[in-house]
Amino acid sequence: MSNSPAILELKNLEKRFELDKGFLETIKLKDKRLVREKREVHAVNNVSLEMERGEALCVVGESGCGKSTVARLVAGLLDPSGGEIHYDGERIDGRSRRELIGLRKKMQMIFQNPYASLNPRMTIQQALEEPVRYHNKDLSNAEIRDKVREVMKSVGVDPSWAARYPHEFSGGQRQRIAIARALTVDPEFIIADEPISALDVSIQAQVLNLMLEAKEERGLTYLFITHDLSVVQHFGTRVVVLYLGSVCELSDTKTLFEAPKHPYTKALLSAVPQLKDDKPNHIRLKGEIPTPINLPVGCPFESRCGFADKRCKLEKPRPLKQPDGSIVACHAVEEDRLDV
Incomplete structure (x- = not known):
């Protein structure tokens, strides 16, 4: 990372969604007593990262890990439950739509x-x-038409x-047109929130190359x-791996693919098909994914990790x-008890 100021900085970002909206929904019977209990989905949990100008940071993980929620928080489509979002040195979370108008032009x-x-x-x-x-507001109709025509040509x-x-x-x-609009x-x-996942494989590479150009x-x-980790290898400069809304690993792309450290990252990468592999070494994860409503006290990956111990649980x-x-959140890596 260089010494230039970060274009985007997330500090201890949190997002929780309430499941029980009305008063009656929060009333539960426990031990023959009525208690009030609010349930929440913990979608994003204490995420901190920085982005430099000109880079492509890829956020990866399984469905439901909080990737799209992070995107919507940064875009201002959702308000964070905790933490801060800074863009170009200015804090942008919690601002009104009117205050964000100037930012909308910079961020699409x-x-x-x-x-x-x-x-x-x-x-x-x-x-x-x-x-x-x-x-x-100052552009004439002719100038607007010229601008649209030029952008349409640039995206094919x-x-x-x-x-x-x-x-x-x-x-x-349509996705080319959506890119043109941005x-x-x-x-x-x-x-870009999964911009190619709804497209045919034959079209995905075209759209990716267009975005790189x-x-x-x-x-x-x-x-x-x-x-899609094969997309990451082609597109990203750095990668952040999320699991249940928490950062497992943050690394530059080359390091992540050559020397993954977190057990979850290793399992994800082992599932990527490789042409050179005549004997694929897939890591099969066992156990259940914990519910984001009742997150584990310890490591969120503990129930599926083959290296977990008592500390990981607590x-x-x-x-x-x-x-x-690279940055890794793992007791086993910290204690050097993984067979790297």
Whole structure:
């Protein structure tokens, strides 16, 4: 990491969702007594990380690990239950929508489902013009049309398609249009929430390469949410591995794939198909994933880890920096009792 200020910093970020909304839902019978008990889903738990300008940080983990919640917290679509979010040195969590207008131009989001992220009643021209008009009040109609035309060309969308509606396009074409919409306001930071998972495999590489080209040409920074580790290897500069809303491991991509340290990271990587492997060495995880409603007292991965001991059951591991620069939250790694 360089000494330049971080473009994004998360400090002890937390997000909990209440399950019991009304008063009656919180009343429970325990030991023949009525008690009031609020249940919450602990989606994001004490996540801290920094991002530099120009990097592509990939957030990976199983479904339900809190990846998309982190993306929505950073984008301001959800309010954190605890912790802080800083963008370019300024704290942005808890601000009103009006206060975030200036930030919206710098930070854009590409959603997972290209079939749901475009308004079916708007032509492509209208959908792409809308953010330009909103963020650039001084531009003339001709300048707005020129801007839209230029961005459409840059993402491989034929400007002659502008009068068509979203239902006339395939998933890959729609996702290109969604990327174009994000780029029309010249952002510097893009949050991509599983942007290729809804696409055919043959189209995924095209969209990924398009996003990489945009990164190089425009100097973009990406927060890239994915569950596909083969995509991470191709796209990411650094990787953060989440499990039950907690950071297991944070490392640069090369180090993570060559020398994973956390037992969960090793299990994830062992499941990635490799052409050179004639004898794949898959790590099969046993045990149940704990519920995010009642999180374990100790390490969230303890119930499925082959290296867990009494300390893992009772004490949450702290993220500690390793000699190669990666950060790992694991008692077994800290005590050097893994067969690395």
